[in-house]
Amino acid sequence: MTSLPATTNKKLGLVIDLDICVGCHACATSCKEWNTGGYSAPLSDHDPYGGDPSGAWLNRVHAFEVGEGANAKTVHFPRSCLHCETPDCVTVCPTGASYKREEDGIVLVNPDTCIGCKLCSWACPYGAREYDYDDGVMKKCTLCVDRIYNESIPEVDRIPACVRACPTGARGFGDLGDPDSDVSKNVAARGGYNLLDEFGYKPVNKYLPPRAPVSVAGTKSDRPAEQVPKPDGSAVERLFAWADQALSR
Amino acid sequence: MHPAYSVIVFTTASGAGYGLLFWLSLAQVFGLMPVDRWLSFTQIVVALGLITAGLISSTLHLGHSERAIGAFSQWRTSWLSREGVAAVATYVPSGLMAFIWLLGVETSWVIPLALLSAAGAVVTVYCTGMIYASLRTIRQWYLGLVPANYLVLAAVTGALLFALTTAIFEQVPAWVSVACLIGLATAAALKSWYWQTIDADPGKYTAEMATGLGHIGKVRPLDPPHTRPNFVMREMGYAVARKHAEKLRRFVLLGLFAVPAFMVLIALLLGIGAPVFYLIATCVAAVGIIVERWLFFAEAEHVSMLFYGHERA
Ligand code: SF4
Numbered sequence: 001m002t003s004l005p006a007t008t009n010k011k012l013g014l015v016i017d018l019d020i021c022v023g024c025h026a027c028a029t030s031c032k033e034w035n036t037g038g039y040s041a042p043l044s045d046h047d048p049y050g051g052d053p054s055g056a057w058l059n060r061v062h063a064f065e066v067g068e069g070a071n072a073k074t075v076h077f078p079r080s081c082l083h084c085e086t087p088d089c090v091t092v093c094p095t096g097a098s099y100k101r102e103e104d105g106i107v108l109v110n111p112d113t114c115i116g117c118k119l120c121s122w123a124c125p126y127g128a129r130e131y132d133y134d135d136g137v138m139k140k141c142t143l144c145v146d147r148i149y150n151e152s153i154p155e156v157d158r159i160p161a162c163v164r165a166c167p168t169g170a171r172g173f174g175d176l177g178d179p180d181s182d183v184s185k186n187v188a189a190r191g192g193y194n195l196l197d198e199f200g201y202k203p204v205n206k207y208l209p210p211r212a213p214v215s216v217a218g219t220k221s222d223r224p225a226e227q228v229p230k231p232d233g234s235a236v237e238r239l240f241a242w243a244d245q246a247l248s249r
Numbered sequence: 250m251h252p253a254y255s256v257i258v259f260t261t262a263s264g265a266g267y268g269l270l271f272w273l274s275l276a277q278v279f280g281l282m283p284v285d286r287w288l289s290f291t292q293i294v295v296a297l298g299l300i301t302a303g304l305i306s307s308t309l310h311l312g313h314s315e316r317a318i319g320a321f322s323q324w325r326t327s328w329l330s331r332e333g334v335a336a337v338a339t340y341v342p343s344g345l346m347a348f349i350w351l352l353g354v355e356t357s358w359v360i361p362l363a364l365l366s367a368a369g370a371v372v373t374v375y376c377t378g379m380i381y382a383s384l385r386t387i388r389q390w391y392l393g394l395v396p397a398n399y400l401v402l403a404a405v406t407g408a409l410l411f412a413l414t415t416a417i418f419e420q421v422p423a424w425v426s427v428a429c430l431i432g433l434a435t436a437a438a439l440k441s442w443y444w445q446t447i448d449a450d451p452g453k454y455t456a457e458m459a460t461g462l463g464h465i466g467k468v469r470p471l472d473p474p475h476t477r478p479n480f481v482m483r484e485m486g487y488a489v490a491r492k493h494a495e496k497l498r499r500f501v502l503l504g505l506f507a508v509p510a511f512m513v514l515i516a517l518l519l520g521i522g523a524p525v526f527y528l529i530a531t532c533v534a535a536v537g538i539i540v541e542r543w544l545f546f547a548e549a550e551h552v553s554m555l556f557y558g559h560e561r562a
Pocket residue numbers: 080081082083084087088089090107123124125126127128129140201
């Protein structure tokens with residue numbers, strides 16, 4: 001049913017720490033690996049080893065450059081479905097294949113009823129849905145619904161594949177509807193925010209901003225950059241220049 | 250947005266079909282046409298033929314057309330579903346009407362059937378427009394002008410077809426030519442208004458809002474997440490060059506509005522050779538509306554492109 005649930009019992013989602021992420025793409029590749037065999041299987045690729053490779057991925061890692069001069073920053077930026085609370089990607093679906101679960105707030109596509117009209121991808125401002133041309137249905141992040149409740153795998157693995165794979169601990173998973181959960185506390189402490197909040201879909205996933213650069217007196221940022229001394233033309237210098245030339249012949 | 254040819258064919262062909270259905274139904278209700286069941290039958294066959302061809306084309310771009318029946322289920326929230334329901338519902342009165350004319354039965358049932366067909370045509374085209382106008386992600390579509398444009402353009406292309414099919418059988422009544430002219434003028438004005446509106450709006454969302462990094466400074470893409478365009482970029486990132494669009498807009502004004510209006514005027518004033526003039530008007534308008542619909546997609550910008558280097562959307 002494409003009507004949105006009035007409320008959900010939980011708001012399961014991810015918290016992504018932009019201060020920690022190093023842009024290694026481990027989350028994206030691990031996601032692809034798990035989901036091409038799991039709920040979203042297959043995640044088809046086209047021309048994977050050729051000149052124009054493309055394919056359905058549920059997680060993408062961008063790198064942005066932000067700010068100017070000495071304050072400029074490189075920010076690695078993973079992007080996947082944010083499991084919004086009031087998204088039109090659900091309500092525009094003509095078949096009811098796109099839905100939001102009442103029990104935990106996960107937004108899913110039913111691969112057995114999706115007709116592949118692509119309208120839901122048009123309604124997502126985050127570019128989070130990718131169409132699978134071979135399978136003929138829409139693919140999106142499932143929050144690893146086939147891992148998190150899966151009692152046949154060890155308990156440590158009952159978290160989304162991206163969270164499990166991240167080598168730096170830049171990704172958290174939990175109930176963002178519960179103010180006492182670890183993820184909620186982290187969001188509160190670090191000033192976690194919504195992407196494109198102005199749009200009004202109320203994303204559940206949160207992003208933690210890069211920390212401000214620490215400025216300690218006497219550290220590099222406060223001093224003028226070190227100068228390379230100019231050659232003074234002394235005999236010693238000429239000797240070394242001659243030796244350098246002779247040896248590199 | 251990527252202009253899918255199946256969707257362009259669908260919206261233009263079925264739009265014209267519903268327009269024709271609208272006019273022939275009105276003509277029945279108000280008794281504005283000479284009673285000639287073969288003329289009426291021909292017209293309704295052309296209308297239903299175009300509608301059906303369009304609907305079939307629209308299922309071609311689906312990944313699973315065989316499941317299309319499921320698309321009738323979510324009319325509570327989805328304009329696409331509502332469109333499907335309205336399209337199928339419109340077949341009932343219009344199909345019965347076609348049947349009555351085919352058999353040559355004299356019945357007053359034609360009037361309510363014609364009324365229902367006309368209403369069905371309007372509702373279906375309105376739903377088509379609302380599929381686009383309900384998408385907040387695309388500022389060029391999220392406008393009340395969009396369904397208005399869809400409605401007027403369906404009415405105009407339908408009116409030209411109505412005039413053409415009538416001209417083949419008999420003298421075109423003056424009200425038909427006048428309806429064509431008024432329709433063409435209104436559609437041209439609406440379309441120009443639409444272009445002015447989208448040109449005046451630079452877009453209220455920025456890359457800084459999308460990433461939430463504006464407090465640090467300007468956001469620029471450094472490394473893309475993939476080496477070649479993905480589905481999102483191919484589908485949502487399609488953009489026509491500004492200069493190219495200007496040319497095509499002028500072509501639409503000429504082909505879809507000016508030339509057909511001139512032909513209708515000549516046919517009206519000369520009184521002879523009407524089928525030829527209406528044929529030219531219809532053919533030129535057909536090319537014009539395809540270009541118009543192509544532009545409607547190609548000029549539309551999607552908010553998700555903020556993650557891929559667009560500064561505003
Ligand atoms: S991020 Fe996009 S696909 Fe995911 S719930 Fe929000 S609108 Fe829907």
